[in-house]
Amino acid sequence: MFPAHSISILVSNKPGALVRIALVFSRRGYNIDSLVVSPTIDTSVSRMNIVAHGNPEILAQIIQQLEKLVDVIQAKDHTRQNVVSKELVLLKIRCKAEERAELLQICNHFKAHTVDMTEVSMIVQLTGSSEKIDSMVSLCKKFEIVEFVRTGKIIMMRGENKT
Amino acid sequence: MTAKPLNGAQVLIECLKREGVDTIFGYPGGNVIPIFDAILDSDIKLVLTRHEQGATHAADGYARVTGKTGVVLVTSGPGATNTLTGIYTAYMDSIPLVVITGQTICPVLGTDAFQESDISGMSFATVKHSYLVKNSGDLPRIVKEAFYIAHSGRQGPVLIDLPKDISAGACVANFVDSLDLPGYKIPGRAEEDHIEQAVITIKKSKKPLILAGHGAAMSGASRAVKELAEKLGAPVSSTLLGLGTFPASHELSLGMTGMHGTVAANKAIHECDLLISIGARFDDRITAKLSEFAKQCDVIHIDIDKAEYGKIITPRHFLHGDAKMILEQLLPLVEKLDSADWLKTIESWKNKYPLSYPKHGGLRVQHVAQMLYEVTNGKAIVVTDVGQHQLWTAQFFKCDYPGQLLTSGGAGTMGFGFPASIGAALGNKTGFPVCAVLGDGGFQMTLCELATAHIHKLPIKIFVMDNRFLGMVRQWQDMFWEKRYSGVSLEGNPDFVKLAKAYGIEAFYISRNADAKRTIEKAMEFNEGPVLIHCDCEQEDNVFPMIPPGASVDDILIEPPKEVIEKPTGGT
Numbered sequence: 001m002f003p004a005h006s007i008s009i010l011v012s013n014k015p016g017a018l019v020r021i022a023l024v025f026s027r028r029g030y031n032i033d034s035l036v037v038s039p040t041i042d043t044s045v046s047r048m049n050i051v052a053h054g055n056p057e058i059l060a061q062i063i064q065q066l067e068k069l070v071d072v073i074q075a076k077d078h079t080r081q082n083v084v085s086k087e088l089v090l091l092k093i094r095c096k097a098e099e100r101a102e103l104l105q106i107c108n109h110f111k112a113h114t115v116d117m118t119e120v121s122m123i124v125q126l127t128g129s130s131e132k133i134d135s136m137v138s139l140c141k142k143f144e145i146v147e148f149v150r151t152g153k154i155i156m157m158r159g160e161n162k163t
Numbered sequence: 164m165t166a167k168p169l170n171g172a173q174v175l176i177e178c179l180k181r182e183g184v185d186t187i188f189g190y191p192g193g194n195v196i197p198i199f200d201a202i203l204d205s206d207i208k209l210v211l212t213r214h215e216q217g218a219t220h221a222a223d224g225y226a227r228v229t230g231k232t233g234v235v236l237v238t239s240g241p242g243a244t245n246t247l248t249g250i251y252t253a254y255m256d257s258i259p260l261v262v263i264t265g266q267t268i269c270p271v272l273g274t275d276a277f278q279e280s281d282i283s284g285m286s287f288a289t290v291k292h293s294y295l296v297k298n299s300g301d302l303p304r305i306v307k308e309a310f311y312i313a314h315s316g317r318q319g320p321v322l323i324d325l326p327k328d329i330s331a332g333a334c335v336a337n338f339v340d341s342l343d344l345p346g347y348k349i350p351g352r353a354e355e356d357h358i359e360q361a362v363i364t365i366k367k368s369k370k371p372l373i374l375a376g377h378g379a380a381m382s383g384a385s386r387a388v389k390e391l392a393e394k395l396g397a398p399v400s401s402t403l404l405g406l407g408t409f410p411a412s413h414e415l416s417l418g419m420t421g422m423h424g425t426v427a428a429n430k431a432i433h434e435c436d437l438l439i440s441i442g443a444r445f446d447d448r449i450t451a452k453l454s455e456f457a458k459q460c461d462v463i464h465i466d467i468d469k470a471e472y473g474k475i476i477t478p479r480h481f482l483h484g485d486a487k488m489i490l491e492q493l494l495p496l497v498e499k500l501d502s503a504d505w506l507k508t509i510e511s512w513k514n515k516y517p518l519s520y521p522k523h524g525g526l527r528v529q530h531v532a533q534m535l536y537e538v539t540n541g542k543a544i545v546v547t548d549v550g551q552h553q554l555w556t557a558q559f560f561k562c563d564y565p566g567q568l569l570t571s572g573g574a575g576t577m578g579f580g581f582p583a584s585i586g587a588a589l590g591n592k593t594g595f596p597v598c599a600v601l602g603d604g605g606f607q608m609t610l611c612e613l614a615t616a617h618i619h620k621l622p623i624k625i626f627v628m629d630n631r632f633l634g635m636v637r638q639w640q641d642m643f644w645e646k647r648y649s650g651v652s653l654e655g656n657p658d659f660v661k662l663a664k665a666y667g668i669e670a671f672y673i674s675r676n677a678d679a680k681r682t683i684e685k686a687m688e689f690n691e692g693p694v695l696i697h698c699d700c701e702q703e704d705n706v707f708p709m710i711p712p713g714a715s716v717d718d719i720l721i722e723p724p725k726e727v728i729e730k731p732t733g734g735t
Contacts, residue, residue, distance in 0.1 A: 012346055015295060016283060023288055045345075064470035070292040070312060073346040 002053045004033060006085065006155050008163050009048040009066060010040070010073040017071040021048065024065045030054035034152025045073065049154045078163065083155045089133050090115070091124045094144040103143060110136045121146060171299045172197035172330040175263070176205045178306035181338065184234050186210060186225060186589060188218040192238020193278060194265030197330040199236075210589065210619065213611035215242050217582035219249020220609065223258050224546060224583030227569045229590040232259040232314045239265040240278030243324075244285065248576060251289040253320040255573030256377065256404060259313040260320040261306075268328040269297060283324050291319030296326065299334040308342050316349045317468040318381065350467050353482040353489045361480040362496045364461050368437035370505040371397035372460075374420065374449075377404035377572070378442015378467060379486045380565040385409070387490035388441060394494065396502040398509050400428035402443050404572040407562030412541075417509065418518070418561075421449040422710050423554040426516035429708075429716040431509055432457050439463045442486045445475035446573065447712070447734055455715035465489050516708075516721060518558050525701040526674050528552045528600075528628045532559035534679045535598060535626070538687060544569065544597045546587055548580030548605030551634035554706045556600045567595075578608030581625065585612055588621040596624060596687060603629040603656055613666040613693070620692040624683075625668075627659050630700040638705045642723075643730050663695035674699035 011017050018037065025032055036049040059077060066075035095103050100122070107114060107124055110132065116123035126136055130153060137148070157163045169177070175198060179187070186208045191199045202209050212218040215237045222233030233253075237246055243264040253260045266272070267279040283293045292312045294305045302325075309321040365371070373395075375388050385408050392399045392415050399409040400417040409416055420428035429451075432438065438460045443449065450456040453475065464471070464478035465486055472481045482489050520529035532555050535543065545560050546569040547553040553570055562568050569587055571579040584599035591597055606627050616623055637651040663670035669689055673682045673696065686694045709720045713733030720728075 010346075012343075015297075016287065016293065019284070019287055027288070061470065061474055064472065067346075068468065068470045070344060070347050 002055055003079070004051050004053045005059055005077055005079045006083070006153060007050045007052065007063070007075065007077050008155060009050065009075045011046050011048060012071045012073065013044055013046050014071045020069050020071065021066060024062055024069070025050075025052060028054070028058050028062055028065075030058065030062060034150070036152045036154050038154075049152065051153050076163070078155055078157070082158045082161075083163070084158060085129055085153055085155045086127060087130055087133055087153050088125065088127045088151045089137070090147075090149045091126070091137065091140060091145060092147040093122050093124060093140060094120060094146050095122045096120060099143065103140070106136065106139050112136065168333045168335055170197060170201070170330065171302055171325070171332055171334040172201035173204075174299070174302050174334040174336055175306065175325070175330065176201045176207065178303050178338065179207065179234065180205060182306065182310045183231070187234045187236050188212055188222040188225070188586065189236035190215045190218055190238070190242060192240075192242045192265060194239040194267060194327040195236060195330070197327065198263070198265070198325070210585075210615065212582065212585075212615050214609065215245035216249050216578065217585075217609050217612045217615065219246045219260065219262065220252065220576075220579050220582035221586035221589075221612070221615075222260055223249060223253045223579075224569055224586030225590040226253075226258050226260060226586070227583070228544060228566060228587040229592070230566075231590070232261055232310055233586065235260060235262040237262070237264055238278065239267055239282070240280045242278075243280050243282035247286060247289070248578075250286055250320045250322065252571050252574040252576040252579055254289045254291065256571065257318050257381065258320070259318040261309050261313050262320060262322045264322065264324050265330070266295070266324045266326040269326045270328070272326065283322060286322050290322050293322040293324070295324045296329050299329045299332060300336045302329070302334060303336050303338045304341070304343065307339060308344060311342060312344070312347065350469070350484040351488055352492055353484040357480060357482055358489070358492050358496070361463050361482060362493065364463065364479060365395070365437065365439070365493075365497050366500075368461075369501050370434065370436040371395055371500055371502060372431050372435035372438050373397050373399040373409075374402065374432070374438060374440040374443050375399055375405040375408040376402045376441060376443025379405060380408040380442070382442065382467070382486040384441065384487035384490050385565045387487055387494065389413070390494055391439075391490055391497070395497060395500050396506065397439070397500065398431060398506065400424070400431060402446070402449055402572070403557055403570060405443060406557060407565045407567040410563040411561035412563055417513070419557055422451065422712070423558070423706050423708060425518060426708055426719060426721060427509060427512035429710065429719055430512050433459070433716045435460045437461050437463070439465070440478075441465045441490070442467070444471050450475065451710045452713055452715040452733070455717075526676055526679065526698055527701050527704060528555045528698070529559050530676045531626060531628065531679050531683075531698055532556045532600065534683050535600070536560045538680060538683045539596065539598075542595050543567070544587055544591060544593065544595050546570070546580050546584040546597065546599045548601040549575045549577045550602045550605060551638065551704070551706050552600055552602045552628040577602075577605035579605070581606055582609050582612045584623050584625070585616050585619075585621060588616075588623050589619065596622065598624040598626065600626045601628065602634065603627060603631065603653055604633045607656075610662070613663065613668060616693040617666050617668050622690040623693045624686045625693055625695040626698055627695060628698050628700050629656060629659060630702045630704070631656055632702060634704070635706070637703070641703070641705065642728055643711070645727060659695060659697040668693050668695055670695040670697060672697045672699065
């Protein structure tokens, strides 16, 4: 298994930009694990955060080929750089009244929030690093996880450095 | 602006005129009628081909010979999809095209309307960039950007998909000079410290070699390549598309390298201590077995496309930018190298392994190519199709001028040659005759363009090399597949002389080497329109030298092997 890479792209808001970017990854055999597209302060530009895995030697190629796209303003690999890296997850867990205490204890430990609660289920929201989310999800597996939605990773360089 | 507002089609035509467009290759249909209507009121020449694929190849040939951007105009649906092979061919060889496709009206986009095809979706992987025009106000900026992108940096095809309600509807857009391309940068000079480091490496070399690629020709670096070669005392080999960048008749020329290149060129790459690659991208036709390629030398890779860095090989120095500008940076800093012994070795290879072909038997393509060279004194624009005749022409028609040999290199598109020769003949300002050297297979893919050549009275010399085989595949089956011929016989070929005459085109027939020269002379004297020379060739001739795919220069075959060779491990 190849390591995952965190890639940040600034792209002009033009039709087809996402397809062109996705094609670069698929053509060189890279699998996209997560993709977050969001607006920036400049309304003509979007930010894409992509986590993908594949042969590391190919990645440099992919970055260059992304930069070659007319709509791409910059593409950078931030793997192993000093970045803030966060994800958000929503977990809908089947949970009867007698199980709630234990689940809330787990939530409390991870500083997760309950954002919906019914007689039989609960939705838990957790923000944090991918590793933190993985470990909470792992603990919650003793309950029945009905639904699971993860935003994918967003990253930002720390300090003065630009992403 | 007149009192009556222009429609989108009229604005488009005005934009094209502002880009200097004088010729459009096209084929009409329902969704481009407004544009064809607007052309009537302009002085742009419309060349109606007989198939949309022909239009794209013709525009490609026009672009290759003029250095301008070729323009294609076709309708939506099948008209658009028929251009895909031509777009891909241009993309693989970095040829600037702007392809304008009609599209169904905006309100029904995505509903499988009649002759609707998602041509931008289909072409994403094979265009430099593309546009779907959804607001008529964007039209002038889009056309401006399309031409700018197609013809700058590493050139390539750009597609504009234009819905009919935009072309037929009123368009009040202002013409613009500005571009909105924050992510698009055009490389120019290389960084000074990269140049300085490369110069240190160059100065150490005793066995230098220059590899001239298509990028060198496209940047107009031909003269600079010659200066560099002469100043360093470095021999020059070429890729297929780089032929002519450095004069073949120059004593430092090694000719073409790669799978069917000269022995001297291939040996030189293997044994040099410095390889300066100028605008070449180390295609597998050039490198043969990659692990054995140029392994004893430092590589200086000059390329305008940063994404070529490390794609195939990792060079010691990568000089990113325009080939001509970079050579002009290098030239004042380098001096003559101590390469006398190396040049002697090269000379001995050239003498020991000249290109040759058997003189016995029937008419040979090699002989026709050589006679064409002799009769024209090397002053011709030669357009080939793809296959054996392409390589034989590259070997035996020695190119002294850049842009002299037009051929589909990266894509290897059969059917390219003949329509490309039409575009070349229309754009040709050199005074050289345009000669199309075609195989019987490729010619039959696009021969409907005989009508186009005839109606425009284009003085193209059309050589149809007829061996009633798909020769290159037959050669592989012969050499690597125990001569089990499958799907390569072209029995049933027409009488090409009668075929030409049916279109009203003059035609000659030859089947003996002895007749080739006289007939070519006759064809050269006929300039009333196209002339077709049906060359009835030796049926089972093979192209040599050959490095079998996946093999290295040590395995180069100079003549037919005595025993069966193992199936190649490389790509096709």
